[in-house]
Amino acid sequence: MKTMARLAIPAFAALLLAGCGNTTSLPQTQSGDPQQQIDFGLLTDIPIPSGATMDNERSLILGDKDRWTGRVVMKLWKSSSEATAFYLNQMPAFGWEPIMAATxxxxxxxxxxxxxxxxxxxxxxxxxxxxxxxxxxxxxxTGATAPAASSYAPAPAQGPAPVLMSPVYSR
Known part of the structure; x- marks a missing residue:
């Protein structure tokens, strides 16, 4: 009976965790929000609209704070035009310089x-x-990941140049 209980508890816990959804609620962050770092500890350098939920299956976050790399996929209760306006206004407020926008x-x-x-x-x-x-x-x-300048130059030729042949077609 004790063996059955030992097996049942982990199985029940696995079923309970499996029932959890694949989205995570994200608290709203905007420029000047004093609760930003407390509420949204992983990503402190991008704005998060109110009511946003993260799609955990399609998001990949490596690192945290303002040194993360990756992709955050969010679902919003805003229209796409409202969401676009939010990011056009809020990204510069978080220190991001706009380069291009195609709306x-x-x-x-x-x-x-x-x-x-x-x-x-x-x-x-x-x-x-x-x-x-x-x-x-x-x-x-920029930074440590900058490729060496020589990596853009073609490798020096060693030995005779390869002979390029045209494709042969048969009828």
Missing amino acids: SGTSVMSYVRADRAATVQVETGSMWGATVRVTVAQRVG
């Missing part, structure tokens, strides 16, 4: 901040509201 059915906005770059993509959700994808990474050519 339409699917809006794409690009920003830079120090040695990092961010892309915000907003599209109409399939069931409700909008889906927002924020991708942040180290800018190419």
Whole structure:
């Protein structure tokens, strides 16, 4: 009987955890929000609209605070035009310099901040509201991940140049 109980408890716990959804509620963050770091500890450098939920299956966050790299996928109860306006206004308030914005059915906005770059993509959700994808990474050519200048130059030729042949077609 004790063996049965030992097996039942982990099985019950696994079923209980499996019943949990695949989204996480995110608290709202905006520029000047004093609760931002307390409420939203992983991502302190991007705005999060009120009512946003994170799609855990499609999000990938490596690191935390203002040094993370990855992609955050959120579902919002806002229309795509409201979500686009939110990010157009709030990203600069978080220190991101706008580089480009193409707003339409699917809006794409690009920003830079120090040695990092961010892309915000907003599209109409399939069931409700909008889906927002924020991708942040180290800018190419900055910091420790900068490729060496020689990596862009062609490798020096060693030995005779290869002979390029035209394809042969048969009828």
